[in-house]
Amino acid sequence: MSKHPRRTLGTTGVQISPIGLGCMGMSEFLGQADDAKSTALLHHALDAGMNFFDTADIYGPWTNERLVGAALRDRRDEAVIATKFGLIRDDQGAFRGLNGKRDYVKQACEGSLQRLGVETIDLYYQHRVDPNTPIEETVGAMAELVQEGKVRFLGLSAASVEQIRRAHAVHPIAALQSEYSLWARDPEDEILDTCKELGITFVAYSPLGQGFLSGAITSPDDFAEDDIRRSQSRFQGDNFQKNLDLVNVVRGMAGDKGITPAQLALAWLLHRGDHIVSIPGTTKQHRFDENQAANDVVLSAEELAFLDENIPPRLQSQSIRA
Numbered sequence: 001m002s003k004h005p006r007r008t009l010g011t012t013g014v015q016i017s018p019i020g021l022g023c024m025g026m027s028e029f030l031g032q033a034d035d036a037k038s039t040a041l042l043h044h045a046l047d048a049g050m051n052f053f054d055t056a057d058i059y060g061p062w063t064n065e066r067l068v069g070a071a072l073r074d075r076r077d078e079a080v081i082a083t084k085f086g087l088i089r090d091d092q093g094a095f096r097g098l099n100g101k102r103d104y105v106k107q108a109c110e111g112s113l114q115r116l117g118v119e120t121i122d123l124y125y126q127h128r129v130d131p132n133t134p135i136e137e138t139v140g141a142m143a144e145l146v147q148e149g150k151v152r153f154l155g156l157s158a159a160s161v162e163q164i165r166r167a168h169a170v171h172p173i174a175a176l177q178s179e180y181s182l183w184a185r186d187p188e189d190e191i192l193d194t195c196k197e198l199g200i201t202f203v204a205y206s207p208l209g210q211g212f213l214s215g216a217i218t219s220p221d222d223f224a225e226d227d228i229r230r231s232q233s234r235f236q237g238d239n240f241q242k243n244l245d246l247v248n249v250v251r252g253m254a255g256d257k258g259i260t261p262a263q264l265a266l267a268w269l270l271h272r273g274d275h276i277v278s279i280p281g282t283t284k285q286h287r288f289d290e291n292q293a294a295n296d297v298v299l300s301a302e303e304l305a306f307l308d309e310n311i312p313p314r315l316q317s318q319s320i321r322a
Helices: 035-047 064-078 102-116 135-147 161-170 191-198 237-257 261-270 285-296 301-310
Strands: 052-054 080-085 087-089 095-098 121-126 151-157 173-179 201-205 276-278
Touching (some): 102 121, 102 135, 135 161, 237 301, 261 285
Antiparallel strands (some): 087 095
16 A cells, blocks of 8 residues: 555645545444544554544544543644534533534634644634534634634535535635545536536545445345434335345445455545545454545546446435535
8 A cells, every 4th residue: 555645635735534534433423432542543544654544523522532532642743533522412422503603603712722722723614504604604703713723724615516506706715525426426426527627626425335335235224223324214114125236336336446345435535636535434454444545446437437437426325424
């Protein structure tokens, strides 16, 4: 594997790993948390030359930033840390809406800085656009954080083309994060081209379809009882079998190439454009290593065309809150 593959974050000049690490599952949603194991994985990621880490204030809730910050603190200069604000959860973890108001932006940033234990957040995302607050107000407040030295670069998550353009007019947006994978291809309609036009990096979350495209899930019973995926329509009934059929296409090509289904799915994303990166989440070191090896997978034009023909862009999906 190439030791330090990199792509540029927006127009910032900062170099980030094409395949980063989504840290949400280390604290909740995807089974029992193990902070010691996760800390070891974060250190291993740095040792491997990977530098792009993704968290959010609500993951845990309120605990994932502490975990990530503590693990990376002694090697802060090696890591590009992204976190998010704007989704509201109560102490029991229930979602309570969105907030993009100026005062809340400032308050949320202070909380994240404290939990991460850093002086500056590298990439600060609005987690979801607040329909009740003009995006100009939200991004204006985020821009003030940049001026104050508390944030380096700004991002949006799951925003529309119009919202991206309005935000970008207030302050340059470095990254847009949305779900994108072989089985969730909505960004191909307009979002990817808009990001390329404006010099915005597209960060794909759930690039492995929440683990489904790894080929490791063959039955709903493969999920733990408290796994959030059990409640999602894409993992139930007929949908499960239809999606399993699509995974078999990936598994077949991967087998022919001598790589894993996950490596094929991640390599496919990287081939969609130089402005695209991904943040697969894992809590397992061997899965992290497997994912990173996808940096070296080359797909031919014929192979890419085959995937387009056999995995239709239009798939019904129900996004996880991520």
